[in-house]
Amino acid sequence: MSNKIWYLPGPFHQYREDVKALAKEHGLRIIDASITESREGEADDVPEVTVRQVEPAPVLLIADSNDGAALQELIDKLNAERDGIVLLIDAAEGLSDLEHPGAGELPIRLFGALKAIHEGFESLTGERDSLAGEVESLRAEVERLKAAAEPADSAEKIASLKAQLDAAKVPYRANASVESLEKAVAELPKA
Template structure:
């Protein structure tokens, strides 16, 4: 049998060396020793590898030892969860946004949501102010349009009457704009 299998406990990133490159150099195939009990075809001349130094994760005390600490940790986690649920309800509009009181994550989330809420209130206020200003400007434009039309007609009438007076053409004093325009258009071209 060909002994070309390197049984190495995984995960392979836990080693300082590039174990895949080492295996390729020596013509070995790596199999995770944690997932198989068989050592069939195991190579005897395998490279030496070194485990990386890792920070160990904090270990919670078991129920038998320091269970008071465990209950305290579980209590804090439950309080944090409850605070998060209340903040989610507030974000969904099901309740008022209130300070959670405890828990680093819930307090950070509260401040973020409060900032967003205040931003929306500011934008809503600005939108309402702009809507009022738009309505006011539209009213002003309509008022100016209505006021401008008679002035335009008066100027036009005065201009038409001046042309007719210059040509010594008689017209009624209360003649309409249309009749004055017709009379001007019938003037002989000089």
């Protein structure tokens, strides 16, 4: 077995570098070192990677369980934040209008992000609608120009066909259609 295995403790998203891209670049196959003890086929030359520093989540410590009022206040605050987030999710799903949640750091931040996204969509929609109107006007102009160009092209074509028939001294009707003139020219003897 070749030494092309990179034993790396997972999860792989904990690293600053893109370990999958590094493995591909170096021709290595990654195996999670935390789920196997075997190191068979381990590569000697593996890329250096660094673990991403993640800030720990804040932990709520309740030192005095007799302080029920403070605990109830905290629960009420968390419930208000949850309710604000639920309203914002409903707005994002189109179930209600997007409204400022009023309280809570997370709902207010989420509201700001959703509002920016909403404004971006409105801007894009307006631009799309104006471009669609411009496309329609350009299509109408193209059709108008085509209609104006056809008689000129047809007149030039008729004149050319009549000139060929005149040169061959072939009679034709003065109001002959383009198709009948083309047929008469096609029947001319090849010289």
